[in-house]
Amino acid sequence: MRPRRSVLYMPGANERALEKARSLPADALILDLEDAVAPDAKPAARERVCAAATSGGYGDREVTIRVNGRGTPWHEDDLAAVAAAGPDAVVVPKVNSVEEVHAIERALAAAPDRTKIWAMIETPVAVLRCAEIAAASERLTVLVLGTNDLAKELLADQVPGRAPLLGPLSTCVLAARATGRVILDGVYNDVRDDVGFAQECLQGKQFGFDGKTLVHPGQIGPCNRTFAPSEQDVAHARRVIEAFAAAQAHGRGVATVDGRMIENLHVENARRVLALAEAVANLA
Structure with a gap:
């Protein structure tokens, strides 16, 4: 059993952040080439995160790379670079179908077996197909909820307690458990709201999530405590x-x-x- 209580996004263009991540107590890291990187900085960030992922400097932490999504100018080059680097996993945004999983598999054909697929579930169609997506490949081991994008696609308000998202969250947990996959809850945006963050961590644990994705190092400790047995x-x-x-x-x-x-x-x-x-x- 590999704990994935806390999974922290780190901006791939920020060399200082990548260095700082070496000492953070997160169970896993997502070195991000997508949202956290400006378009003109993406090629340099790709080289930086692939070098970081292969450096051996992150100890027992699981090190993954989030690539840019299908249909963007960087997607194929990102996947090729990740396949060559061989991190613990590639995190792929907005995976919407079995066919897309198979395309990612083909792109990783030359990658070592240890490099798994983490599929982000961020759209209504992905929620409805979540079990099919999860079962599409043995290489796919983790589902990651993209709750910000999902709320946007649903035209739903993001409110305390996440009432508009409870149905999709439950559906995705069901899909993960039915297919034997790990599932990670989405991020909490307000890094200053410790009480709200703690409540959402507890809600995620009660729903059956294995852990939570994070946007700030200050969220790691409370998240680790919530998702670990007391x-x-x-x-x-x-x-x-x-x-x-x-x-x-x-x-x-x-x-x-x-x-x-x-x-x-x-x-x-x-x-x-x-x-x-x-x-x-x-x-x-």
Whole structure:
């Protein structure tokens, strides 16, 4: 299990930011060639992020590169450069169909097997096809919600609690779980609103997201804490496993922990909690 609690976008044109990212406690980085880079700076940024991704200077962090989208003048050159560099993944914006996934696969034919596809789900059609997109390739391992673009396409207001987006968010989580993919929640734009950010992290965790994409280093700590099992979660998971084992030893298929009935499905979830806690501890 690889934790992806916090996934931070870093502007590919900013050499200082790329250097700073080496010491940030994010689980993963997205070195961005798309929104964060002006058109005339994109070729130089492409060389910079590919060199950074292959430098070995980011420790255990997962290092990915977000390319420019299909139909832009930079898309094909970006994919070719990423294939040659071989980062942990290529993040592709506005993936809308199985055919687009297959085209990305072909562009990565010369890339090492370790270079996976992270598909961004940012449009209504992508939400409706999310399960098909997720299942289109074994190389596709992560879905990334682009909630800003999705809200724009839906003509939806971006409000506290995200009520207009709850249906699409739930649909995409369902698609990820049905296909065995990781799914990351979208960004929170107001970097000064600590309370709102904390609430949205908790909402994402409750929905079943594996982690959240971030736009500022100050968001990393709260995000890591929310998406990691707490000490109480770990203690409860251990009690569940122990109680169920004791029940089975006496020929029973259920147990009781803290007044609640425990079945095998609760044991599976408890094991997942402990595995995630161990994986997080190994990053420290």
